[in-house]
Amino acid sequence: MHEGRPATVRLLDGEFLEISVIARLSVNDVLTLAAHHCRIAQPDTRFFGLAFVDNNDHYHWLQPGKNLLDYEFPSDKAVIQLTHNVRYFDSVLYLENPSTIEMFFLEAHQQLRKGQLDLSDIDYVRVGGLLLQVYRGDFTDDNSLINHLRSLLPFPPRLTRQYGVSQSSFEKQVLTEYNSLRGLQRGSAIVSVMQIVEKCLKYGSRLYRASESDGCTCILSINSRGIQVFENADTFRPKKDFHWFYLDNLYYKENIFSVEVRDPRSKQITDFNVLEASLAGDDDLAQAVSDPTTQVSISRRCQSIPAGVCVHTFVCESGALCRTIWTTAISQHQFFLDQKEREKSGRTQGSVVDHRELGEKLNRLVSRSSIGSSLPSLSSLHSSSSLNTMPSAKVADGSYSHRPAVKNGLKQKTGEDRQRDIELYKILRGRGVDRRNASRDQRNLETRGRDAEAEETSRHIVLDSGRNFEKR
Incomplete structure (x- = not known):
């Protein structure tokens, strides 16, 4: 029986899910598997999406209600490469699930590494020290420290252009900041990072290249606040800023994307x-x-x-990209409206979680395993043995970001993890999934589920007169 086209889903924690794209495999099925792996619980799954990322770093989001075979993926690659990312951004102060906050942090870190966030030199230094605290723990001076910093937060050249800060001066300031953070727990450091990056205009944005009606190239930044137009990817002050509140209509025809904006004046x-x-x-x-x-x-x-409505038009390089920009904008506008309805129905400032409480929740999560296992010390980042086995992510400058691999295998799993595997295995078994057509990831999960059941059973070995009666 035909197994289907192989595909991989890159997760924010650096791991990959291997799946087989078959006729009945839906986007929702893959989102469910990714959410299970990342411990994302309802209703926080609504923040995440599945995307295909092209060579220009354009995110083409897959619609949850469709099957994967409904999309035409590039045929020049033997394996379809998809990513599981945060699609809709809310302040972490409104989130209660620490695993979700971890994913938001990892997403923000990706944007930092790509140089997409407009931090001041002071905030960059602060964030650099906090990232070292998150990934390494308390300050230790060793030969790998500078390399770890450069891996976690590459020096952005714009700091030299705007503030006259050299790379060596920047790194020295970051290490001083890192040393001052002794005793700060990782969860609290994560909350501090998020409080800084959430103020950035491009935070939570997806960037798309286009041309304005006069032929000048530009970058469209689409997020839950609206659409911003930048001169290029390296600029942080928008030429135009269209807030969702003032948008009357969004439409496209062939490769022309149009925005109708109501003049706020x-x-x-x-x-x-x-x-x-x-x-x-x-x-x-x-x-x-x-x-x-x-x-x-x-x-x-x-x-x-x-005062009237202005129509702004943008020319895209293809009709497919134009449709992607339109669907991305439509979905973000709907998320904006949904958030407004939630605020009217009861989500007020009183529902904001105190940042100290958030830090405590994340600290407990770190101590249990999630961030503790996926974000350990970075001593393995530059070892020759680990670089060959770590998953990598291509960043904007063409280099690759290596992350510590999460330890796999049933022996490293906690009791809670084993129980999760058992429950999901039973759900998949109850659906009557065809073993011959099931994806490779589902088959691996079934194996882990059976092994977990067997291990749970073997815990009840009867001890009689010093002898172990093992299950045959």
Whole structure:
């Protein structure tokens, strides 16, 4: 029986899921497997998506309701390469699941490594020290420290252009900051990083290349706040900023993407202006109003006269990219509307989680395993033995970012992890999945589930007179 086209899904923790794209495999199925691996619980799964990333780092999001075979992936690659990322961004202060916060942190770290976030030199130094604290723990001075820093946070050349900071000076300041963070727990350091990066305009954005109507190239930055237009990927002050609140319509035709924007500026007419305009053309009315016995009432106290709608057009390199930009913008606009509804229905400032409480939750998560296993010390980053086995991610400058591999295997799993495998295995078995057509990842998961059941059973070995009666 045909096994289907092989595919890999790169997760934010650096691991890969190996799957086989068959007729019945849906995007939702893959999202479920990825959420299980990353310990993402409902309702936080709504923040994540599955995407194909092209050579220009454009994210083409796959719609959850479709099957993978509904999409035409490049045929020049034997293995389809997909990524599991945060698609919709909310402040971590509204998140309660520490595993979700970990994923948001890893996503933010990716943006930092690509140089997409507009931090000041002071914030860059602070973030560099916090990242070392997260990945290495308390300060230790060894020969690998500088290399770890350069791997975690490459020096952005714009710091030299904007602030006159050299790389050596930057690294020295980061190490001083790192040394001052002794005793700060990793969870608290993660929260501090997120509080800084969430202020950046490009945080949570996906960037797409296009051209304006005058032929000038530009970068469209699409996020939960709106659409920003940048001159190029290295600029951080937008030429245009279209907030979702002022957008009237989004549409495309072939490779032309159009945005209808309502001008936020409007002429305000007050009581005094209305009265003055009315009296100007009527002498009798003016005389009557000036009479001390006359009482004046204006029924419409204030009105807003719209200044009109502007249409901005952008030319994309292909119709497929144009549709991707349109669907990305539509989905982000819908997320913006959904967030507004949630705020009206009860999500207020009172529901914000205190950052100290968040730090404590993350500290407990670190101590249990999640971040503790996927973000250990970075001593293995530059060892010759580990570089050949670590998954890698291509970044904007063409280099590769190696991350510590998460230890696999049932022996390293906690009791909670084994129970998760058992439960998901039973769900898959209950659906009657065809073993011949099941994806490789599902088959591996079934094997782990059976092994986990066997291990749980073997824990109840009867001890009698010093002898072990093992299950045959």
